[in-house]
Amino acid sequence: MNHRTPARSTFRTTALVVAVGSTALIGFLGYTSYGASPTAADQLGVSDVRAHPAPHPAAPPKDRDLRDESGRVSGNVTVFDDSSAAVTRLDGDLLRALREAATDAADDGITIYVNSGWRSKDYQNDLLRDAVSKYGSMAAAARWVATPQTSPHVSGDAVDVGKTNAMSWLSQHGAAYGLCQIYGNEPWHFELRDTRNGCPQMYADPTHDPRMQ
Ligand SMILES: [Zn+2]
Incomplete structure (x- = not known):
């Protein structure tokens, strides 16, 4: 499955950019609005990106x-x-x-x-x-x-x-x-x-x- 390798590395790059970008954003929000960081992070889905680094969504739960x-x-x-x-x-x-x-x-x-x-x-x-x-x-x-x-x-x-x-x-x-x-x-x-x-x-x-x- 050759096509999967580039797809995976593209995802990693994207995840990295999102992670780095949002860290900067959280820093900014933390500076301007005290206590706003966790909410902002949740809304951005940053924690989701970090918790599920798999290239594809997880398989649906067994039925x-x-x-x-x-x-x-x-x-x-x-x-x-x-x-x-x-x-x-x-x-x-x-x-x-x-x-x-x-x-x-x-x-x-x-x-x-x-x-x-x-x-x-x-x-x-x-x-x-x-x-x-x-x-x-x-x-x-x-x-x-x-x-x-x-x-x-x-x-x-x-x-x-x-x-x-x-x-x-x-x-x-x-x-x-x-x-x-x-x-x-x-x-x-x-x-x-x-x-x-x-x-x-x-x-x-x-x-x-x-x-x-
Ligand atoms: Zn019967």
């Missing part, structure tokens, strides 16, 4: 927090992750059941990850839009992604778990904690149900779920 605010999940998030809105905004009973199950699953050497949990309406809408363009129509997309109005993820009542070993552990032991797979085509999607008589029969896919109508 981890914002992503969490929407319920997006990045990396390995467990049901115990208190910094992820996807986890903490789940329904309290669902989260308690998940943590109980995860504690026992850990004894079997299995970690239950949250691939998706609570979602903001905007995030759910983004998912729906992506699904419509992927599957070609709203009707086809409805087999996989609900609307913000109907999604149990938006209300905090559903969790998509990973990885495969956690899915199969939960399909085997989940009912003991009230955790049930709801849709035949989504082995990762669990919700809380009355399981005194075992988990209810699954719907083939979400389009058969009366809540989605």
Whole structure:
């Protein structure tokens, strides 16, 4: 990247001129108006020039927090992750059941990850839009992604778990904690149900779920 070297030295020269020039100016202001120097320096942005000598503005801060605010999940998030809105905004009973199950699953050497949990309406809408363009129509997309109005993820009542070993552990032991797979085509999607008589029969896919109508 040849063009960067001259750009950088130009910046240094400019910074030096600004620094020298403003030092003289601050001296002048200090002489004429007692106590005015810091304000004048701030207004001139002198301190900024000195504090950030990088040739380009610093990269924007990681948007981890914002992503969490929407319920997006990045990396390995467990049901115990208190910094992820996807986890903490789940329904309290669902989260308690998940943590109980995860504690026992850990004894079997299995970690239950949250691939998706609570979602903001905007995030759910983004998912729906992506699904419509992927599957070609709203009707086809409805087999996989609900609307913000109907999604149990938006209300905090559903969790998509990973990885495969956690899915199969939960399909085997989940009912003991009230955790049930709801849709035949989504082995990762669990919700809380009355399981005194075992988990209810699954719907083939979400389009058969009366809540989605
Ligand atoms: Zn789901």
